[in-house]
Amino acid sequence: MNIEKCYVIENSYLSKEIQNIQINYHIISSKEDLLQALIGESFDLLISNGCPYILPISQMPQATYVNIHPSFLPDLRGRTPTVGSILFEKDSGATAHIMDDGTDTGEIISRVKIPFSYDLDVALLYQLVFRAEKEVFNKAFELNFRAQQPQLKKENHIYFSYSPKDRYVSCHEPVSKTIQRVKAFSCQTKGALLCSEGKEIQTFYAEAIENEYVKDICRQRQAEVGEVILVYEDCILVNACDGIVKFSRLPNTHAITEGSKIS
Numbered sequence: 001m002n003i004e005k006c007y008v009i010e011n012s013y014l015s016k017e018i019q020n021i022q023i024n025y026h027i028i029s030s031k032e033d034l035l036q037a038l039i040g041e042s043f044d045l046l047i048s049n050g051c052p053y054i055l056p057i058s059q060m061p062q063a064t065y066v067n068i069h070p071s072f073l074p075d076l077r078g079r080t081p082t083v084g085s086i087l088f089e090k091d092s093g094a095t096a097h098i099m100d101d102g103t104d105t106g107e108i109i110s111r112v113k114i115p116f117s118y119d120l121d122v123a124l125l126y127q128l129v130f131r132a133e134k135e136v137f138n139k140a141f142e143l144n145f146r147a148q149q150p151q152l153k154k155e156n157h158i159y160f161s162y163s164p165k166d167r168y169v170s171c172h173e174p175v176s177k178t179i180q181r182v183k184a185f186s187c188q189t190k191g192a193l194l195c196s197e198g199k200e201i202q203t204f205y206a207e208a209i210e211n212e213y214v215k216d217i218c219r220q221r222q223a224e225v226g227e228v229i230l231v232y233e234d235c236i237l238v239n240a241c242d243g244i245v246k247f248s249r250l251p252n253t254h255a256i257t258e259g260s261k262i263s
Helices: 013-020 031-039 081-087 122-142 175-184 212-221
Strands: 006-009 025-028 045-049 064-069 092-098 108-114 192-196 199-203 205-209 228-232 235-240 243-248
Touching (some): 006 031, 045 122, 064 122, 081 122, 175 205, 175 243, 212 243
Parallel strands (some): 006 025
Antiparallel strands (some): 064 092, 205 243, 228 235
């Protein structure tokens, strides 16, 4: 392949790494910047990977447009499918597909599935998806980027781009859902959020506590849902609606006291 140019999002990981690669590149700061640059170019094939913008393909220069999407399409279309995979306990993966004017709706060239399992958190899944993206690109290259099948959307397939409220933990939801929510935001750049007396506290790990002595402490105190029953090191134990949850890897447990509430 004759790579004409690489368009790189400003302040992205690639914007720092590409300076060490012998390739012609252009830093872009907005969708308008990218569209203006592409309209002035002549090319046969454009590969998109990690681009945050939906391109108006029907208005673009004549070429083949391929996107590498980090999910097993047609499920988990949208900007943050890896988070959605953990949050909703759905299979993940990567897909190379033809781009159209929709959001991740074009015909499929190649796919790799990563089955959901409860031992995955979002940080690990990101690493697996990065590998899967390479696989689907190589398969798409072997197929000369020709579409192999349409996307057949089923009723249980979802679109997911997380909003800030998705990071907040509620002890009024089942412990199993609380654990999955924390796993979905467990990478270093995010963290799930506990809200206690107007303060936001990040947490990166949660697990159910089944110890009977701890349960006795909770019963004796007649702890309410959301009540903190123990604070130690970088951990807290909280009474939830159907059990006890241990939140750990908290950077500021000093902001929480026993008896306080997680809302």
